[in-house]
Amino acid sequence: MKNEKYALGVDIGGTNIKLGIVSSSGKIVFKTMLPTNRRDGPDEVISQLKKGIKSILGKKKYKIKGIGIGAAGSVSSKDGTVSNPPNVPGWKVVNIVKIIKEEFNVSVFIDNDANAAAIGEMLYGVGKNYSSFALITLGTGVGGGLILNNKIFQGITGAAGEIGHISIDHNGRKCNCGAHGCVEAYVGNHYLIDIVKKELLDHKDSKILELINYNTDLLTPIIINQASEADDKYANDVIEKVGYYVGCALSTVANLLEMDTFIIGGGVSAFGRPLIDSIKMTIKKNVLKILKNRINVLQAQLKNDAGVIGAASLIFYNSKLN
Numbered sequence: 001m002k003n004e005k006y007a008l009g010v011d012i013g014g015t016n017i018k019l020g021i022v023s024s025s026g027k028i029v030f031k032t033m034l035p036t037n038r039r040d041g042p043d044e045v046i047s048q049l050k051k052g053i054k055s056i057l058g059k060k061k062y063k064i065k066g067i068g069i070g071a072a073g074s075v076s077s078k079d080g081t082v083s084n085p086p087n088v089p090g091w092k093v094v095n096i097v098k099i100i101k102e103e104f105n106v107s108v109f110i111d112n113d114a115n116a117a118a119i120g121e122m123l124y125g126v127g128k129n130y131s132s133f134a135l136i137t138l139g140t141g142v143g144g145g146l147i148l149n150n151k152i153f154q155g156i157t158g159a160a161g162e163i164g165h166i167s168i169d170h171n172g173r174k175c176n177c178g179a180h181g182c183v184e185a186y187v188g189n190h191y192l193i194d195i196v197k198k199e200l201l202d203h204k205d206s207k208i209l210e211l212i213n214y215n216t217d218l219l220t221p222i223i224i225n226q227a228s229e230a231d232d233k234y235a236n237d238v239i240e241k242v243g244y245y246v247g248c249a250l251s252t253v254a255n256l257l258e259m260d261t262f263i264i265g266g267g268v269s270a271f272g273r274p275l276i277d278s279i280k281m282t283i284k285k286n287v288l289k290i291l292k293n294r295i296n297v298l299q300a301q302l303k304n305d306a307g308v309i310g311a312a313s314l315i316f317y318n319s320k321l322n
Helices: 042-059 096-104 113-124 189-202 207-211 221-228 233-257 267-271 273-286 303-321
Strands: 005-010 016-023 028-035 064-071 075-076 081-083 093-095 108-112 133-138 142-148 151-153 260-266 298-299
Touching: 005 042, 005 113, 005 303, 016 303, 028 042, 028 303, 042 096, 064 096, 064 133, 064 303, 081 096, 081 142, 093 096, 096 108, 096 113, 108 113, 108 233, 108 303, 113 133, 113 142, 113 151, 113 260, 113 303, 133 233, 133 267, 142 233, 189 207, 189 221, 189 233, 189 267, 207 233, 221 233, 221 267, 233 260, 233 267, 233 273, 260 273, 267 273, 273 298
Parallel strands: 005 064, 064 108, 133 260, 260 298
Antiparallel strands: 005 016, 016 028, 075 081, 081 093, 133 142, 142 151
16 A cells, blocks of 8 residues: 555564564554574574564565564663563663664664554454454463553653562462462463363373373463363363453453453464353452443454464554654
8 A cells, every 4th residue: 555654573582582563553464473582592583583673674675663572570661771581581671762773764663563463453453443442462471561542651760560470379289480379370372271281180181281292381372272172171271260260361451441341362362252251250250230230341453363463553643643
């Protein structure tokens, strides 16, 4: 389209850096990825980031308005810094915006990856029909983003929306953050798999075990979903319980903000309708009466492209605000 504008979206993940050129209508016109090499420390991650950007800008003809970056960890969009991202040895505080601006001489915006995903859903996904909603991402960790009156709510330092660290049991499982009972400690991928491995000892007739040939090292959320689709009772119970835990956390968000719309993203959201129904039922049971008949739980629309489209959307979102 003649009036299309373009931005480069960069999603810095634990395993790969995904990059894509995204149009102002939310379409990816070119994408690529390369390994993060996070175990080699922050300098190597930054080197890979620069390498990926050079590669994608050098090959395509699209003139970009800027580079948007989504990253895990504590991100200050105001300062342009990423602090203490998980699983990167030696990374303390790095001003990624300054580094990338100086290297490529373009406009650069950065935000937490879940905030970026929420902005992406607001502009181009299922969230475009709602002025306010909470997005929760269910994956290795549990992230969140809050859209209030068509604007991302970032809090004092940019760390608002950490739904994964709402405690649903203060005497419960210990989370990597140091607190107890965080919803992430029940439904984050590694935690979930750990729980299911132990519970399978009491569910030896589960189709989950058949699917992994009785080798629990092969257990993944995808396997649990496959067993559920084959009508395995235990797998169905696991998904319902995940929905219960997530719903408990989101009911707190609902009551705090008088919010009625929730978008579920991330890999675990592929559990689909059984998960969505369990979340919705749990929220409705635990919210104030005025909200009970208003609760709306939706599956995220951008799915696997949420990271790249969300990162690029930081450029289009901030250009509208400025």
